[in-house]
Amino acid sequence: MAFVDSHTHLYDMKKGYALPPDVFPVVVGYSHGSNQKTVEVARRGGYPFVLGIAPQTTIKEGISRIDEWVEFIRTSRPNAIGEVGLDYKWAQTQEHVDGEKRVFARMVALAREMDLPLVIHSRDNPNDNGLPKYAVEDILGMVGGMRFLMHFYSGTEEQALRIIGMGGLISMAHMRSKERRKVINSVPLDRLLVESDSPYIGRTPESVREAVGYIAEVKGLDAKMVEDATARNAMKFFGFRL
Numbered sequence: 001m002a003f004v005d006s007h008t009h010l011y012d013m014k015k016g017y018a019l020p021p022d023v024f025p026v027v028v029g030y031s032h033g034s035n036q037k038t039v040e041v042a043r044r045g046g047y048p049f050v051l052g053i054a055p056q057t058t059i060k061e062g063i064s065r066i067d068e069w070v071e072f073i074r075t076s077r078p079n080a081i082g083e084v085g086l087d088y089k090w091a092q093t094q095e096h097v098d099g100e101k102r103v104f105a106r107m108v109a110l111a112r113e114m115d116l117p118l119v120i121h122s123r124d125n126p127n128d129n130g131l132p133k134y135a136v137e138d139i140l141g142m143v144g145g146m147r148f149l150m151h152f153y154s155g156t157e158e159q160a161l162r163i164i165g166m167g168g169l170i171s172m173a174h175m176r177s178k179e180r181r182k183v184i185n186s187v188p189l190d191r192l193l194v195e196s197d198s199p200y201i202g203r204t205p206e207s208v209r210e211a212v213g214y215i216a217e218v219k220g221l222d223a224k225m226v227e228d229a230t231a232r233n234a235m236k237f238f239g240f241r242l
């Protein structure tokens, strides 16, 4: 098999970048512009792909063209809807929060209609500004009964257990921390995926090797076993074969 990077913005990599043969990418968009590039790169390489309108996009670009954006996603037949969700760090006003929620609800409805899983971005509000704090709480209230993956997971162990209790999956990048260690320890291997979120978090998709190594180390497992398990989990979730 191969390492499966469950989340890369491959179209944003430096020109001339070539994937190594043992890393297989799932290409992910976050806006109409990046969704178009995602489809192009994924079709060229034969990769699975994920299309959606992310909460940050909602704030940066407004939502006046949302119908056109949704139509593009619908007709492009992605493997999942994402990245979508709620980002309460980006939201500076109640209007931003409401706009994010409206678009996320629309993305959830689209996923239901197309019978696709969701790739979710969630970020809590670190400030004490009277705005909602826990994006993950609101997200979990909106995705009941659906298949979903929490991308670039950075929440607590307790939240992770609630997520898997609802049938969700968790995708880990390569970064290390005390809380991440606890999360990896508590979440069973059949619920874990790895990702680079490259070029923004990991520089390239190869950083999933490190993420696999970290999981293997924390769980006391063979790295090859973790590589295969996370690849299988990704294939099942996104519906592709290697």
Ligand SMILES: [Zn+2]
Binding pocket: 007, 009, 028, 083, 197
């Ligand atoms: Zn991303």
